[in-house]
C-alpha cells in the first residue's frame with residue numbers, strides 16, 4: 539500500500555448561538571471567554587503540526603465558525619494562515635451561518651485568503667427554519683448570500699435540507715427555485731435525519747412529530763436532481779452539485795479516503811494509516827492542550843483489507859465512481875479480483891455498472907446507495 543499524503547487541514551469551531559433541533563454535531567452554546575481559550579488551544583495544536591505537512595486545502599467547520607467576533611475571527615484566520623504555506627493552498631473554505639455574518643467579517647475572510655464560503659441556509663421557508671430551530675430567516679439567508687457576492691466571493695456553497703415534517707412538495711420546489719435564482723457555484727442537499735440524542739428524535743419517538751413518508755422524501759431528492767442538473771449543475775456526489783470546476787477539493791480528499799489532519803475538539807485525522815480523533819468535550823480539550831496531555835481519545839489502525847473496502851465505499855459516493863487502475867495503484871490488486879462475485883450480482887440487479895475500468899452506482903443504485911455500499915464491507 540502506498541504512503542498516503544496529508545494534504546487537507548480541518549479545523550473545528552464547536553460553538554453556536556443555539557442548538558438546532560436536529561443537530562448532533564459537536565457544538566455547544568458558550569461564552570466569549572471560553573471561545574478565546576479555545577482559540578488559544580487550537581493555535582497550540584496548529585503549531586504542534588509544525589510544518590509537517592503541505593496542505594492544499596483548509597476547511598474551517600463547526601459548529602458555526604461565523605459566530606466568532608470579528609476580533610476572534612481575525613485572530614483565528616491569522617493563526618491558520620501563518621501555519622500553512624499560503625502559496626500551496628488551492629481551496630480555503632469556512633462555514634457560515636446567515637444569522638451571524640457581518641460585512642466586516644466577510645471582508646476579514648477575503649483579507650485572510652478564504653476562497654470558499656459554505657452557507658448553512660437549509661431552507662428559505664420561515665416556517666421550516668423555525669421548525670428546525672435555525673436562528674435566521676429566509677430573507678437573512680438571501681442577504682448573507684448577496685453580502686458575500688458583493689464583497690467578491692464567487693465560490694459559495696449553499697446547504698439545503700429536505701424532508702421536514704409537513705414540508706410540502708411545493709415548499710421544496712420553491713426552495714429549489716430560490717436557490718437556482720441565486721445561482722451559487724455549489725450546493726449540498728441532505729434529507730432531514732432523526733439522530734439519537736436530538737430533540738427532534740425525542741419529539742418523533744414521543745409522537746409529537748411525524749416523519750415525512752420515505753417515498754415522498756425520495757421523490758424530493760429526485761426532483762432536486764432534475765431541477766439542478768437542468769440548471770447546469772453537475773451532480774458529482776450523492777448529496778453534492780457544482781458548476782464546472784467548483785467541486786469541493788477538500789471533500790474529495792475524504793471521498794477518496796486520502797489523508798487529512800484535524801485540529802480542535804472532536805476533530806478526526808487520518809495520517810499514516812492511523813485514524814484518530816481528538817477529545818470531543820470542549821472544556822476537556824482546552825484543559826488537555828494546556829496541560830500538554832494526549833488529547834487523542836480514539837485511534838484505529840486501518841488494516842489493508844478494511845482500508846481497501848472503505849475506499850471502494852467512499853469512492854462510490856462519487857458519480858464518477860472508482861477507477862480500477864487507481865485502486866490497483868493503491869492496493870496492489872483490482873477491485874474485481876476481490877469483489878468479483880458481489881460486483882456481478884449488483885450489476886445483474888442494475889445497481890452498479892462495471893466496465894473493467896470503472897465501478898460506479900447506476901441511477902437505480904443511487905437511490906439505495908447506503909444498502910449497496912454496505913455490501914462492500
Ligand code: SF4
Nearest residue numbers: 554557558561565601
Ligand atoms: S448551526 Fe449547525 S452546528 Fe450549530 S446547532 Fe445548528 S446544525 Fe448544529
